[in-house]
Structures are given as C-alpha cells and as structure tokens.
Amino acid sequence: MSSLLEVRSLTKKYGNFTALSDLNFELESGKITGLLGPNGSGKTTLIKIICGLLQPSAGNVTVKGYPVGVESKKVISYLPDTTYLGKSSSVEEVIDFFVDFYEDFDRDRAYDMLGKLGIDPHTRLRTMSKGTKEKVQLILVMSRRADLYILDEPIAGVDPAARDYILNTIITNYDENASILISTHLISDIENILDEVIFLKQGRIVRKSSVDDIRTNEGKSVDGLFREVFKC
Amino acid sequence: MSWSLNSDRPIFVQIIEHMEMDIVSGALPPGSKVASVRELASEAAVNPNTMQRALSEMERKGLMHSERTSGRFVTDDENVISALKIELAASGVDGFVAQMRRLGLEKDEVLNMIREKY
Known part of the structure; x- marks a missing residue:
C-alpha cells in the first residue's frame, strides 16, 4: 500500500505555545484512522495544517505526493468542526454550489443520503437544528469522490440513531482506495469502524497502532486504552 | 449494531x-x-x-x-462443516467444564444436572 498522507517533522507554535511538536506519520490508502486526544491536544490544528488553513512553523505535509496547495485540496474532502455554510441558503442551493465548486461532487449520492435521513432539500439552513445542520455538512463532504476525507468531530451533535446511520454512510460511501481521518472524543461509538488510531497528547503522538493490535495486545478496547493513557 | x-x-x-x-x-x-x-x-x-x-x-x-x-x-463440503461443529462444541464444553470446576461441582453432579436439563 502506498502512503496517501505524509507528515514530516511537523511543528506548529502559537507564540510561545507549542501546539504540535515534531510530528511524523503516514496514512495509507484505504484505511480509516481515528485521531484521538483530549481537548487542546492539537487535533484541529493538525487537521487545519493538512487542509492548508494554517501554516506550519516547521516541517512539511504532502498529500499524494503534492505539497499542501491547490492539488492537495482537490483530493481532500474536509468537514470542519464549525458551520461555514450561508444560513440563508437552502440545502438545494448549497448542493448546487458544491457541484459547481468540486468536480468530484456526486449530486445523486447527496440527494440519496438526504432522502434516507429525511431531510427536505428545500429547507433553509437557518431553520435547521444543530444536529440536522451537521448531518447536511457531513452529507456534502461524503458526496465528493475524494482520496482523503478529513472529518473533525463528525458525530458530536447528532442523536445515537442518526449516529449509526452516519457511521454506516461513512463505511459504505468511501471507495476502497480512499482514506478517512476522523477526529473525535466519542471513541466507543466509532472504534469498530476504525483500522488504526493515532493518540495525540500535548502536541505529540504517543501512540499509533492498529485497533485490533490494541485489543489483542492490551486486552482492552480503544476507549479503555484512551481512558488509561489520558487519565486525569 | x-x-x-x-x-x-x-x-x-x-x-x-x-x-x-x-x-x-x-x-x-x-x-x-x-x-x-x-x-x-x-x-x-x-x-x-x-x-x-x-x-x-x-x-x-x-x-x-x-x-x-x-x-x-x-x-x-459436509465434512468440513461437521468438523467445525465438533470444534465449536468442544470449545463450548471446555468453557463449561472450567466454569463448573470453579463452582466446585463434581463430575457426577454435573452429569446428573445435564441429564435433567438436556
């Protein structure tokens, strides 16, 4: 398997505060990776650097061999941890916008998922609950045929039933060669769909391994190991 | 799930x-x-x-x-499936026997209970 994402000696400082310290790792094609860590451990900072929204202080990131830039952004589908869609737009209008903007956007796939989650495309985002807006954003992100999906806290605001559907959407809607990087605190909800995990603690990687290795070697769940490693 | x-x-x-x-x-x-x-x-x-x-x-x-x-x-292949059945049964029996031993039961007591229940 070839590596899709390469992170080399990546450091990010905010003034005197070091948010990420000399990170090195690779993600292979076709894997679902959990990016796990407590609040303030650097998850979102790392994601924003990979997506080109923040500049690293040192080190570099390549996606499919491209440095972060236009080419890397084409192949990454990113779900940010905040809402960025215009509130006065309807779902339909936002989808039209995405179709114009991304050449790999699959309109039918988006409408199909909306239908399954019972979301009316004519609804305006302004009138939607937080959870419904999150679902719409996830649908938009998963409707692209990207090489790397980066999901920052994708299921935090949605109810458990919709969570199951969303996880199912994630499993069934990415192709075999695409990879997914998911950051979350809700480990027990997602750990069965992960191939591997990266534990981030105070800007450093303290563990990167396959989830079945954790279960075999430690005899505990990823959630259990997380609680142990990050015990307060 | x-x-x-x-x-x-x-x-x-x-x-x-x-x-x-x-x-x-x-x-x-x-x-x-x-x-x-x-x-x-x-x-x-x-x-x-x-x-x-x-x-x-x-x-x-x-x-x-x-x-x-x-x-x-x-x-x-029916032979493969029967062999699997025996393998699963054997591992079930192993677990059962181990548990009965932990409970401190004698073989005859356990066999009698099985005869009654089965």
Whole structure:
C-alpha cells in the first residue's frame, strides 16, 4: 500500500505555545484512522495544517505526493468542526454550489443520503437544528469522490440513531482506495469502524497502532486504552 | 449494531465466530452465496477492511471459497462443516467444564444436572 498522507517533522507554535511538536506519520490508502486526544491536544490544528488553513512553523505535509496547495485540496474532502455554510441558503442551493465548486461532487449520492435521513432539500439552513445542520455538512463532504476525507468531530451533535446511520454512510460511501481521518472524543461509538488510531497528547503522538493490535495486545478496547493513557 | 460485537476483543475474531455459528446452524447454508464485503460490513457496522480480513481467514480455514467472477460461497463440503461443529462444541464444553470446576461441582453432579436439563 502506498502512503496517501505524509507528515514530516511537523511543528506548529502559537507564540510561545507549542501546539504540535515534531510530528511524523503516514496514512495509507484505504484505511480509516481515528485521531484521538483530549481537548487542546492539537487535533484541529493538525487537521487545519493538512487542509492548508494554517501554516506550519516547521516541517512539511504532502498529500499524494503534492505539497499542501491547490492539488492537495482537490483530493481532500474536509468537514470542519464549525458551520461555514450561508444560513440563508437552502440545502438545494448549497448542493448546487458544491457541484459547481468540486468536480468530484456526486449530486445523486447527496440527494440519496438526504432522502434516507429525511431531510427536505428545500429547507433553509437557518431553520435547521444543530444536529440536522451537521448531518447536511457531513452529507456534502461524503458526496465528493475524494482520496482523503478529513472529518473533525463528525458525530458530536447528532442523536445515537442518526449516529449509526452516519457511521454506516461513512463505511459504505468511501471507495476502497480512499482514506478517512476522523477526529473525535466519542471513541466507543466509532472504534469498530476504525483500522488504526493515532493518540495525540500535548502536541505529540504517543501512540499509533492498529485497533485490533490494541485489543489483542492490551486486552482492552480503544476507549479503555484512551481512558488509561489520558487519565486525569 | 445487530452483531453485538465487543470492543475489548479483536473484531475480526468475533466476526469469524459469528459466521462460523451461522454456518453450523444453517443460517448460512452449505454452498450458499455470501453477501459482499460492503454489505456485510454495513450490516455488522464494522470497517470493510476488518470484514475482508475475517472473510479471508474463513477462506483460509476452508469454510468459504471465492470464485473469480461470481463472488464468495460457503463451503458445500459436509465434512468440513461437521468438523467445525465438533470444534465449536468442544470449545463450548471446555468453557463449561472450567466454569463448573470453579463452582466446585463434581463430575457426577454435573452429569446428573445435564441429564435433567438436556
């Protein structure tokens, strides 16, 4: 398997505060990776650097061999941890916008998922609950045929039933060669769909391994190991 | 989450156990076609790579085989299935015996209880 994402000696400082310290790792094609860590451990900072929204202080990131830039952004589908869609737009209008903007956007796939989650495309985002807006954003992100999906806290605001559907959407809607990087605190909800995990603690990687290795070697769940490693 | 998988143990191992039970019980009949990796992964709510790994392991054990164009099938070899049944029964008995020993029961007491219940 070839590596899709390469992170080399990546450091990010905010003034005197070091948010990420000399990170090195690779993600292979076709894997679902959990990016796990407590609040303030650097998850979102790392994601924003990979997506080109923040500049690293040192080190570099390549996606499919491209440095972060236009080419890397084409192949990454990113779900940010905040809402960025215009509130006065309807779902339909936002989808039209995405179709114009991304050449790999699959309109039918988006409408199909909306239908399954019972979301009316004519609804305006302004009138939607937080959870419904999150679902719409996830649908938009998963409707692209990207090489790397980066999901920052994708299921935090949605109810458990919709969570199951969303996880199912994630499993069934990415192709075999695409990879997914998911950051979350809700480990027990997602750990069965992960191939591997990266534990981030105070800007450093303290563990990167396959989830079945954790279960075999430690005899505990990823959630259990997380609680142990990050015990307060 | 209809497969009720436990996060403390490797998922692919539990998938194999689940499917072995389906083969022995006839829920997956001999020679029948197995659903696609995607469908099964979705049904069990697990990663497709994990499902793939479990199915490859089932093939290695001779419980399933792939045909290039038409998909994956449960073995139609009755001997393989009977052997699997015995293997599962033996491991169930091992666990049961160990538990009865922990409870401090003698062999005859346990056998009598089995005769009454079975």
